[in-house]
Amino acid sequence: MQPPRLALSAHSDRNRFLTLYAVMAVGLIVAAALFMYEARKIVDDGLRDEEAFAVLGAANRLLHDLENAETGQRGYLLTGDERYLATYRSGIEDLDDTVLRLQRVVTNDDKSVETVRRIEHAKTLKVSELARTVELAHSGNRDAAIALVQTNEGERYMATLRNELGDLLSDWRTRRAAAVRDAHDRLWYGTIALAVLAVLICGLLVYTLYVQRRAFGKMSEHSAALDRAAAHDPLTGLPNRRRLLAALDELAQSRAEAPDTERLALLYLDIDGFKGVNDALGHSAGDSLLRRLGEALRTATRAQDMLARVGGDEFVMVVPAYGDDAQLRDLAGRLIERVREIGRRDYGGRFPLGVSVGIATWPDRVDTVEQLLDVADAAMYTAKQAGRSTYRFGARPGRQRGNVVTLPR
Numbered sequence: 001m002q003p004p005r006l007a008l009s010a011h012s013d014r015n016r017f018l019t020l021y022a023v024m025a026v027g028l029i030v031a032a033a034l035f036m037y038e039a040r041k042i043v044d045d046g047l048r049d050e051e052a053f054a055v056l057g058a059a060n061r062l063l064h065d066l067e068n069a070e071t072g073q074r075g076y077l078l079t080g081d082e083r084y085l086a087t088y089r090s091g092i093e094d095l096d097d098t099v100l101r102l103q104r105v106v107t108n109d110d111k112s113v114e115t116v117r118r119i120e121h122a123k124t125l126k127v128s129e130l131a132r133t134v135e136l137a138h139s140g141n142r143d144a145a146i147a148l149v150q151t152n153e154g155e156r157y158m159a160t161l162r163n164e165l166g167d168l169l170s171d172w173r174t175r176r177a178a179a180v181r182d183a184h185d186r187l188w189y190g191t192i193a194l195a196v197l198a199v200l201i202c203g204l205l206v207y208t209l210y211v212q213r214r215a216f217g218k219m220s221e222h223s224a225a226l227d228r229a230a231a232h233d234p235l236t237g238l239p240n241r242r243r244l245l246a247a248l249d250e251l252a253q254s255r256a257e258a259p260d261t262e263r264l265a266l267l268y269l270d271i272d273g274f275k276g277v278n279d280a281l282g283h284s285a286g287d288s289l290l291r292r293l294g295e296a297l298r299t300a301t302r303a304q305d306m307l308a309r310v311g312g313d314e315f316v317m318v319v320p321a322y323g324d325d326a327q328l329r330d331l332a333g334r335l336i337e338r339v340r341e342i343g344r345r346d347y348g349g350r351f352p353l354g355v356s357v358g359i360a361t362w363p364d365r366v367d368t369v370e371q372l373l374d375v376a377d378a379a380m381y382t383a384k385q386a387g388r389s390t391y392r393f394g395a396r397p398g399r400q401r402g403n404v405v406t407l408p409r
Helices: 003-079 083-105 110-138 142-150 153-231 241-257 274-281 283-299 325-347 369-385
Strands: 264-272 306-311 314-320 354-362 391-395 404-406
Touching (some): 003 142, 003 153, 153 241, 241 264, 241 369, 264 325, 283 314, 283 325, 314 325, 354 369
Parallel strands (some): 354 391, 391 404
Antiparallel strands (some): 264 314, 264 354
């Protein structure tokens, strides 16, 4: 993948990553709003349950007070025992407070208000009937009181009260059950929705992490590709001058830290006859030749050797841990032969290709690794002046040996 495509892909992943976070944020906001709404509904259900509980309690209390008052009345009429009047009076005294409490808890429901109004009216009639019978019995006219009871007037009032209270109780029991059921359902479905939301968020987080990791990976790949492009020659794919100088700096540092390490050689190569091909056949043919030369020179080296194109038709080879000068002479001879072979094979001798090689070695011919490039470059020009397609060793003054060119300080 080319760097522009990597950058575009990484940018796309970044946008997808931001979109996922935005979707999660919006989803969480919507979920929070929904849960707040459901919580409000559950609170309302709780309030309705409390309201229904209060109505049911007041209605049952009213019925209980009426039954107590009626029980006390009947006991007094039948036995004349005034102890029954305590039960009667207790029921009568609580009735007004109970009715008032019932009116207060149903004040927001028109249907229940109307029912309570009818209950209060029937209660008033029933209390009046009870009071008349008790008064007659207390004045000594118990037979008249019993006769009034036997008219079933009070029974009718009591039946009306039971019917109205029964309807009220049934209605509010239904409401309470509905409120409890609604709260239960909302809690149940809310729990399910929360679990589903948690699963979705976890899935989105996992996918977001995947997208993030992939985006970072592509950015790293893009950065590495840029580094490779900056350190390699785009025509031949070989390391360029920048990469060569960085490698020499690394070698200089390692040799400074461990001066007793193996010897190091640098060969500076300049292609002979390249200009003739480039001028006669054009730059495209020259570029094609440079690519083939790069491949041919690379195949003549070891895996640990470094071959770089430093510009035009010039190449540099770094050879670590070589044995002796004889090994370097053999290498230079192979390189010259590989270049000549391309000229014979591809151009039939029309363009006699060759290569002039300058060789510098450390630590026997130069003082520092940094001097290798300049000394080998000067030795290459000496080889070219000596007739081309040959090699020469270079050295700093005081380091010269056979078959070398000496550079002045």
